[in-house]
Amino acid sequence: MSPAEAAALLDQFKRDEASRDEVLRAFQAAPVIDLGFAVVDSHRALRKGFPEVIFGAGKTPDQLAAIARKIVGSDRRVLATRVHDAHAAALREAFPHAIHHAQARLLTVEDAPLPKRDGTIAVVAAGTTDLPVAEEAAITADFMGNHVQRIYDVGVAGLHRILARVPDLQRASVVIVVAGMEAALPSVVGGLVARPIIGVPTSVGYGSHMGGLTALLGMLNSCASGLTVVNIDNGFGAAYAANAINELAHPLHP
């Protein structure tokens, strides 16, 4: 039942051409009634706090560009993840001002950056091979309207490196910790700050690293209370969650 049909039914009801029971039954007939979801859907940016994002992997450049055009049409900005060069070329043709963040495998299109809300999201990375995932998180968080502080190359084997950054860590609203191999870093960070911490295991490693499962299991079993975790290499998801947390504390449009 479309909104127009619902309106017509109500008019019939008012003209006594339909009984109240008929109206109620129409709404009850299906387990869930479709009341203009298309409308709601174009309001998705408001409801979920951020416009649609495109997961690039497995999409052709043409598909990506087509979806991007649709989203930019309604939301004026779009983010695409897991993209490669051909994706970038196709998108730049459609939007000459699109930016390709190659290391982070991201594409962003926007006329102007969002204003930044208060609070900072810290992105911590253990080693240099973790940077693609860390940058995916950092650029996503920035694009969503957050101040971002990068704290890189602070693996626990040289403990002084992370200890030297404790003040920065403690100033952040949320801390994203990106680490591969045994992923000991989030446990150390978890003992140093009281703010929400989100762990991102990476597939960096060799031998029994199990494509990142070792890091993932390590984070899930961390002795640091309150660490939450996202999927392997999911820098975007961590930033999305961090944004939701920061938005709760520092709404962009209070």
Next chain:
Amino acid sequence: MSPAEAAALLDQFKRDEASRDEVLRAFQAAPVIDLGFAVVDSHRALRKGFPEVIFGAGKTPDQLAAIARKIVGSDRRVLATRVHDAHAAALREAFPHAIHHAQARLLTVEDAPLPKRDGTIAVVAAGTTDLPVAEEAAITADFMGNHVQRIYDVGVAGLHRILARVPDLQRASVVIVVAGMEAALPSVVGGLVARPIIGVPTSVGYGSHMGGLTALLGMLNSCASGLTVVNIDNGFGAAYAANAINELAHPLHP
């Protein structure tokens, strides 16, 4: 080097019995210098936002009671998780006002509840067998000073049940979703609310549920952006993280 020793060294320095270089070298001798950590440690409740918690599993009732006495001595309140009846008996002997939340396997000791900060933590559970974990989360969150709303028995096989609670979900600051088996619930909730969501997989199920690994993997691979996850059956950890998020937005002592 204890604080007393550090103070003595400074006095020597002032009396010119020690050079500035000697003082600096003393602090630099070890990679990290021990400056009265015992003092810092007793301030742990301030630094991490919550006093020490006791993980009961694998501890004797006597050990648990002894540790509890020490924490209550400095912090006046304590929470013990994964406890059984013998733990409860031992603790009640030490603290007659201790409360044993048997279903949640928790023990709490406090003279008076903490005041409640603003905002609500919603605890959502799919089925009745998930309740021990859900209650662990709910009681922990309450004990840490949060309003808690329980939304139970809303598994996705009867979709209307969770849909009927959407307004409650959307009012919450943070949503904890507890689910076993295939753990589809967090994905559905993730499409309905924009707030931070924390998934807790449970070991509920049989056959290839793999002791909760199936639910854990399901949550980590959720199509709902921004879901973060804790270890299997870790209701306490989810509440700890939710408290950190709610405290960021609504500090207890602003």
Next chain:
Amino acid sequence: MSPAEAAALLDQFKRDEASRDEVLRAFQAAPVIDLGFAVVDSHRALRKGFPEVIFGAGKTPDQLAAIARKIVGSDRRVLATRVHDAHAAALREAFPHAIHHAQARLLTVEDAPLPKRDGTIAVVAAGTTDLPVAEEAAITADFMGNHVQRIYDVGVAGLHRILARVPDLQRASVVIVVAGMEAALPSVVGGLVARPIIGVPTSVGYGSHMGGLTALLGMLNSCASGLTVVNIDNGFGAAYAANAINELAHPLHP
């Protein structure tokens, strides 16, 4: 919004105390609107073809009995799975005519059996240790209104045993094949009959049987086209699916 509230709103609309837009907006406010789901819910037996079933594992006898009472109140019949003796005792107190199928770990309550629809569901089991799961399937299928033919002890190591039952297999509407260990039986049956076949791996075995995962993987990788599979030891689920198939072909109330 309850049905009463919806009715009241419609009355306001008719009295021009509410505009059409207000009515529509009320229904659109939440992503999905609650229109008397409780009513829909009591009609669940119609919508899903079978009343609620109780999964006994992890429930106390009292909880089981309470839920059973509620379901029998509206549907006049109930099935409980994975029950033990204490469950049976509690249920028999509430319903003296409850039957405890001990080997199958089932409890059934009904005044009279459902009439039987046409068609037969064959339940095939490889070995005697598979019988608890096979009986769970057979009794469930019978309880849901189907003729059931049991074909037991026909493992492939003595191939003549299953070959001798080919005519029975070919007469069935649906075939449920229950097997543990390497679970070769469904592949053999799949080459002999054209009807829908549902495999139920069991946790029977030792060593590297992996609690039934070996049988499960064997069935999923069967060379027999069109075999579908349910979870390990899930005799109930197989019967539920077989009933849906048989009901499609031979509706109980056409």
Next chain:
Amino acid sequence: MSPAEAAALLDQFKRDEASRDEVLRAFQAAPVIDLGFAVVDSHRALRKGFPEVIFGAGKTPDQLAAIARKIVGSDRRVLATRVHDAHAAALREAFPHAIHHAQARLLTVEDAPLPKRDGTIAVVAAGTTDLPVAEEAAITADFMGNHVQRIYDVGVAGLHRILARVPDLQRASVVIVVAGMEAALPSVVGGLVARPIIGVPTSVGYGSHMGGLTALLGMLNSCASGLTVVNIDNGFGAAYAANAINELAHPLHP
């Protein structure tokens, strides 16, 4: 023993050149006696309801074409799965009217489509990256003589999308649900329709999706009763099973 030899033996028996016992013993000598199976085999299309299908993966184009020629010779139609461009070229050389369904990795050869039996098979897919598997299911079901309704891009993170299609779902005889990642969609569909539902997990995802094992385990542990499952990415197998179900209810040649 060939049919000719059996006939000869019977003639000897009639001429008293062989005793009844000799005849019976000849048939009993081997555990199973070969009575003209070649004949039965060319009748396989009748016995199993569908002619031979060729699994293309691992076969050379020449091998595929040769097998296809043999099947088309007896059955006048053939379906090849998991094919690539070289397979298609080889088959088109043999059968110029062969159709290559590239996205679905299928090849079909037939003079005219089968007539369509009553009933509809709905193919539901969560995301666009699931389409190759969904199309494998849809085209196979169509080729086997079924009406097919495609319901695509209805992942649970935007719940209104699947809810809007409930009437279509409820009209179908059988529902095939194709989903990767955490595969929550079948559980939601399972709560909405009473018809047989077959889940097809896909290898779509990243990180801990385990090449589709996460989706597979999710479906096997679904809280929706009666869902049955096929192997990862096995769209063909799901369609084959769905066809068997629909044929049971609506036989093509009753």
Next chain:
Amino acid sequence: MSPAEAAALLDQFKRDEASRDEVLRAFQAAPVIDLGFAVVDSHRALRKGFPEVIFGAGKTPDQLAAIARKIVGSDRRVLATRVHDAHAAALREAFPHAIHHAQARLLTVEDAPLPKRDGTIAVVAAGTTDLPVAEEAAITADFMGNHVQRIYDVGVAGLHRILARVPDLQRASVVIVVAGMEAALPSVVGGLVARPIIGVPTSVGYGSHMGGLTALLGMLNSCASGLTVVNIDNGFGAAYAANAINELAHPLHP
């Protein structure tokens, strides 16, 4: 079709009351025709070289005793594996001369031992905790009519122990090697003897021994060519295979 029915049909054929085609079609009607398999089945001891064996695990003492009675009735001897004390008591009641090999978890019933065929089966075990499985193999092989030589406590960490037994190893027809933990012993034995070697991994170990999977994988990946392997703790299966090999070379009734 029973043998009696087949005989009757042949008689009809001889009396010209049935045509040759009718007879042939009757045998061809089903894919495989049941020609007195019960008869064949009681001849199973001849066909497979050894009477039926009862797998005791999961059977009640009464079930075990009943099956044993049936087998002894036709074969005069029986072997039951994976038995416990209650099984033994039940069997001894039926057969006072039954022997309970407690360490090996076996029960044997026979009036007199089989004569021994030529050749010897060597059973080699790494450590004392492997003895239950080794004895299961040794007693089974002996019961089936083989000379058995036990070579125990010869783990590779004290290499001289196995080296001291090389002449014994080289005299055997077949060598069964039983080992847990890392299961290095079969690789060492495999380099010393040219005879068939069968590895039996055991579930002995702790930590990452994975219930015997580590030993199983070790044996399957042995650098010693020609080692074959049975399931974890499957001493019976190894003896059964060793008996088939020895029987091939040294038939009991040539």
Next chain:
Amino acid sequence: MSPAEAAALLDQFKRDEASRDEVLRAFQAAPVIDLGFAVVDSHRALRKGFPEVIFGAGKTPDQLAAIARKIVGSDRRVLATRVHDAHAAALREAFPHAIHHAQARLLTVEDAPLPKRDGTIAVVAAGTTDLPVAEEAAITADFMGNHVQRIYDVGVAGLHRILARVPDLQRASVVIVVAGMEAALPSVVGGLVARPIIGVPTSVGYGSHMGGLTALLGMLNSCASGLTVVNIDNGFGAAYAANAINELAHPLHP
């Protein structure tokens, strides 16, 4: 201590330049004393029944050719497994009469085939994609001096195919069964023949076939007693074991 040194020491002993104790102590000094193992080693073909085999994977063509030259020098024949075209080219340069069995990934060099021992090794394969592994087994067994009978394309989904070959199966000394996917074939064969059976799981399949682990686990958990198993795709190892068995029964040089 080389044989020459040992001889010299004995001479000293005889000349009373060394005491008996000194001689004994020299032999006892090391846990194991090296007494001309080089000599023994060149007799390896006698001790193990077959000359050295070269595992080609991971070796350069030059390395392979060099090792082959050394073996042919002493044994006049060599077998190389897991070879590719470059290996073949290098070996043909050294031995123009080398044969490259491309499908089986084998290279053989010999002046004349070994005489054949009595008995036959049957190689059974389920599907055409299993042929590379089956041929590796068949050609190896033939090269080692055995009659080989190939029984291919007899998967259990068309049961009559394997049943039609029962007489061939029953005539063989040893049966090698090669199967991928769910590997049901060895269980069926195991119920039909009393001879030693060796299962070879293959990595053929897709989805949850787990690179052949599903087939491997299926065979290890077979309900057919006495099946032994080798590593995934290890056709060579199965033939090596089968040769040892056949040699025991039918020695090449009795």
Next chain:
Amino acid sequence: MSPAEAAALLDQFKRDEASRDEVLRAFQAAPVIDLGFAVVDSHRALRKGFPEVIFGAGKTPDQLAAIARKIVGSDRRVLATRVHDAHAAALREAFPHAIHHAQARLLTVEDAPLPKRDGTIAVVAAGTTDLPVAEEAAITADFMGNHVQRIYDVGVAGLHRILARVPDLQRASVVIVVAGMEAALPSVVGGLVARPIIGVPTSVGYGSHMGGLTALLGMLNSCASGLTVVNIDNGFGAAYAANAINELAHPLHP
């Protein structure tokens, strides 16, 4: 060939009753010749640096006591691991001065402790639930003649605790680090000391700790170079290795 036989043969050789070739051939006949290994074996304590140790798990109290008596007879001291109370009772009967270290599940028998070699073995443990394993390591190392320093309750979530013990860590010859859950501690320790470090993962944890596999994998993938690892809960093995290292640097009997 026993030493006596070897001596006799040499005497024959001297008396010219055996040729030099006969002597050499006798020693070369078997691949490895048994030259009084029993003698060597009783010298095992010297060769391996430590007398035989008894692994108690799976042994009866009587078996344990019998083996202990034999070892004490030759070596005057013995260590038994993984023992329980009944083991202790049996051993105390045989050796009233046996000591039962209940938490560590060890039994020790010795007249007097070994003298202590130079150097210290530090045993570091993350949490109190790791103490049984840590004590197994500490008591074993002490029993083998080493100074031991226990550094307990220094998990990384409170980083200052381990930092405060850096001087102790840096003074040790070898560091054993015992940790469960995510096992981040060895990585942190590895960055602080240059001495050999041995990690012992424990089975402490819950949910996805996988019985200690998570900790094991974490240690194997540590970013700290040079960490070596033993099996889960294998405190004994770590101490045995640490003793070998310390003995190399500080021999007990130089």
Next chain:
Amino acid sequence: MSPAEAAALLDQFKRDEASRDEVLRAFQAAPVIDLGFAVVDSHRALRKGFPEVIFGAGKTPDQLAAIARKIVGSDRRVLATRVHDAHAAALREAFPHAIHHAQARLLTVEDAPLPKRDGTIAVVAAGTTDLPVAEEAAITADFMGNHVQRIYDVGVAGLHRILARVPDLQRASVVIVVAGMEAALPSVVGGLVARPIIGVPTSVGYGSHMGGLTALLGMLNSCASGLTVVNIDNGFGAAYAANAINELAHPLHP
């Protein structure tokens, strides 16, 4: 707080411009205070016994060269692991005397080799395919200032090969054992020598070798006491640990 700032604060304290409490509080403010770690860091070679090593995998040639320049600047020598040809080319441009050890995937830069400490590190390898990992260990150990003895091609299937090298093994300070497949070699070596032994599992093998997990698990569960293990293919890590052990016994600069 930098050392300069710390010095300034101390000066203020001496001039009574800051109280002793202020000084102490400054040092206590952060959990750990940064006292010129940069200085400590440039002394890392001393503290950890060896300069920084570069893990080449995942780094661009330019990144590798840049990091190498920085390390050589302070330490005059550098080692890069897991390098390929492009890495080598980039490094040779910067350091013409750089050596590319292609088989071992190592690059070394040094003006002159380190002097060699006493003691020998033996590197033992089972098969030729294990050589890349064995050479990584051998070259690393040599580069760090150790005598290295290579003992290659001594797999246990030809036991005499390893037995012939026992004297070499027993002379070594530390033994590194490199083995793939089932990795039985370390258990055999462990029974022959009393020195520290480090196992390196390799990813050599096929089928169920699981990318080296089988070898890893085999070593962790070795029956040889005191074996410690590093990650799969981690020849560098084994050498690093062996160097730490040898340095303890034979310090380079005592």
